Amino acid sequence: MTRKLPIPDETVSPVVRNLADLGRLVRNQRAHARLRIDDAASLSLVSPDMLSRLENGKPVTVDKLMLVLEGLGLRILVVPARALPRVESALRSSSQTTGA
Known part of the structure; x- marks a missing residue:
């Protein structure tokens, strides 16, 4: 069965x-990377099933999560909840400046 690419969503x-x-x-x-799930999983050194579970909001182990994030070029930034309004404001300003 041919797997389809997801459509990028600029509102995420x-x-x-x-x-x-x-x-x-x-x-x-x-x-955004135009990767099928099989290809993204292979790049991330995880199984397509594990990546599917993650994408569907199911729990995965932290080590597997970190492999996927690395494979897709993502990073985690942990901030105190009280700082979140400032972070969100900065993100909005940045996306308006860059046109993203």
Whole structure:
């Protein structure tokens, strides 16, 4: 069965509050990279099933998560919850400046 590429979604926020948000972000990054799930999994040294679970908001181990993020060129930034409004404001300003 031929796997289709996901369609990039410019509205996906880089702020992750739960596993569903993380899954959407990972799938969206894969869409922007124009990678089928099999190819992204191979690049990330994980199974397509594990990557699918992650993209669907299911729990995965941290070591596998880190492999996927590295494979897709993503990084994690952990901030105190009280700083989140400033971070979100900075992200909005940055995307308006760059046109993203």
